Amino acid sequence: MPRKELKNKPLVEVILELKWALPAPGMGGDPDYQLLLGRFSERVESVYPFHEPLPTAQMPDVMAAQMVQHRFRTGKGGWPLVQMGPGIMTVNATDGYQWDDFRNRCEQAVKALLDAHPAKQKFAVQDLALHYINAVEVDFRRESVFQFLAEKMKTKISLPDRLFDGGRVIGNPAAFHWQASFPHDGPGGTVTLRFAIGQRSGRPALIWETLVQVARDRMPSIPDGFSRWLGKAHDLTDDWFFKLIEGELESTFSAE
DSSP, X not given: OOOOOOSSOOEEEEEEEEEEOOOOTTSOSOTTHHHHHHHHHHHHTTTOXXXXXXXXXXXXXXXXXXXXXXXEESSTTOSSEEEEETTEEEEEEOTTOOHHHHHHHHHHHHHHHHHHOTTGGGOOEEEEEEEXXXXXXXXXXXXXXXXXXXXXXXXXXXXXXXXXXXXXXXXXXXXXXXXXXXXXXXXXXXXXXXXXXXXXXXEEEEEEEXXXXXXXXXXXXXXXXXXXXXXXXXXXXXXXXHHHHTTHHHHHXXXX
């Protein structure tokens, strides 16, 4: 069932990440990469005409395995974008994100990647992941991260009160990072939830990420099974997102 559109999305970035197998280390790098990069660039330039080499593009390919080196944008500084490096391609969107648009961009990018690869018979996807990174501003001088998670996101994480007896250690953490991963059957793999203290627009914020990864033995066929996997991964993250923000946060994100 489609969720209602939020007026004030907490989204920082959504990322589709696809990694494929490369020759073993010491084999001199991927002999297909430079040709793949050129062909891929030609196939996406009508949608992403602005090419932005990254500093990692100066590294030898053999040293940059599965590191993005090139960014293709809709315009200078524009989003969404696609990125490529030896053995990796990503599709990235930010606060202008709409699911239907992002899904179409992911499907088109994966098709372009497969069409462009000069050695399709040995192309093998190793990792496939969908990341959603969100942030909400919190004044941690007035409210501890534990209090915020419990009251606003129905997530109880605690330590024994007696650890802080005597006042020598303050119970409001200066740094915080919590993560847990859970197996799931559909789309098959793990779903990871992360919470951390960080910043958004220079202000203190709670950062939370939902990451859906596919298990190696459940890897969908590419490209035929990709759309089905992507839809299931999105449905899972969407369900978790709305369950976590239900109540006050959802009202805040929905306000005019």
